[in-house]
Amino acid sequence: MSNQAERLHEIGKLYCDRGDYSLALPNLQEAAALMLAEKKFDGFLKATQMVLRIHAEREEHEEINKIKESLHDLVIREGLELNAKTYYILGTCAVYKGQADSAEAYFKKSLEISLKDDHKENICHAILGLSIAYRMQQKYELALKEIYNLNIFLQVLDIPELRIASANSNARILMDLKKFEQALDVLWGAYEEVKTIKNLGISIYLMANIGIVLFELGQKDAAKIYLNLAAKSIDPSSNNFLLKNVKNYLEQLDNNGGSDTDLVFDLENHAIIERSLGKIDFKNQFILLDLLKLFISNKGQIFSKEYLVEHVWKQDYNPDVHDNKIYVTIKRLRKMIEPDYDKPKYIFRAKNGYYLNKSAKVELSESRAEGAL
Structure with a gap:
């Protein structure tokens, strides 16, 4: 990346990790534009991947479609080859839109490229994506198999964010299977590790999932504490997808007479x-x-x-x-x-x-x- 583009990308990433997408987005968009103008496609794709993720969490599907069209044009006009991480992010966008089959196809393409490149971290991301897609399709046996495969890799790779993301995905599968106690055990394990990272977004998802499991277990007061923590940590302009889900559970608690217990x-x-x-x-x-x-x-x-x-x-x-x-x-x-x-x-x-x-x-x-x- 050029110095200016690299600086903008790093600033955008910092804001993104903090969950402040309104400040992250313009920096990342400018970084992507500079890289594209200089035909530095690797840098362009890195910035674009983060832009896509932000639009996905904001449920800005029209913006995602515009970027997908521009990527398609670049593939034809410039011979651009989309990398494994880009296919993973496109799969993630499909997840947020509820398109499980498209998500599966993108994640499989990401895995294919990652295996060819022998890029361990990208392999892990693709496997994580497949576990999510299979869960959406209610293919729980396949989803749990991918979680198992992912955890094998993570025994060797020291990537805390991926371990926590794996725990979140594993817990969601177990929740679908009504195995709430097991899901909570998985989340508590990740809760200890989340204290060691600086990615607010992952932490918020973890708090939200803990709150949801506690809700399903009937522990309303504890659930309300975690769901409120998650809700207060979400910037409404940043992650509309998660905020709506959290508020849905909080509304159910309020309708069922959830208390305001502090401790x-x-x-x-x-x-x-x-x-x-x-x-x-x-x-x-x-x-x-x-x-x-x-x-x-x-x-x-x-x-x-x-x-x-x-x-x-x-x-x-x-x-x-x-x-x-x-x-x-x-x-x-x-x-x-x-x-x-x-x-x-x-x-x-x-x-x-x-x-x-x-x-x-x-x-x-x-x-x-x-x-x-």
Whole structure:
């Protein structure tokens, strides 16, 4: 790429990863135009692929058709050869339009070229695409087979984004098969990895899928937290396709009397979900879990330091030993569950001890779905 085009492409990609398509699109379009003018077709295709993806997520199908026509003209006029990634993106566009057969054909073409070039990452993308197309066609056995093949590659290739995308696709297949507990297990595994990447779009899809599975499992409060997190993270001008799906589930929750719970403690699975923070991993910190359970079970009740030591630590209270320990433990708990540590909304200090804010919207959930939270 020329320096200017490369700079525009990188800026566009950064905005795209952040989910800000309104800023990404003009940069990518200008980069593509510069590359085309210089007949640097590899760079042109890279920028065009991202432009196509943005239009797909915005459901701007007319714009996609215009680009497809221009690509067809370039193939005839300039002898341009579309690469594997371009066919993959065209397949993705077909997915967003609900054209499963066309998507399958594009993904198979992408796989054919990728195998010929022995390009492992492109092979993975094509396989992922095929799993999605087969799911759309309700060919679940084939879809799961492609997920298996993809995961074999990902044991060798370190591509976190693809592993998370694979988990999302796998979970959607399992959801179609009504295997919601298995789907949630897959998504929780990806949830840990999503913290290591900077691609907001993938993170949003993951949150949305977690919310949908929780909804199907009947865990309405937890579902609402994740779906609201996803909805708030989506730029309405960027991903209309996903936003409509998320809002559909939120409307169902509202119509069914979904509550506005801020904090959910799943007793069976010892898990916490906070409205703004999502799932909180306590990593076997049982003292913190027991402390929080005590507060939630007795909202508004003040617990003295003596009581906390005797009932949480199971020890005899000694101020020289325990006062600092209690202070540090409460501080750790606040840092984990408070969206704003400096402005706590849950754990408060009283003259004689600590208590959970009486007006806090919290819930103890007795889930019956193994591994659901």
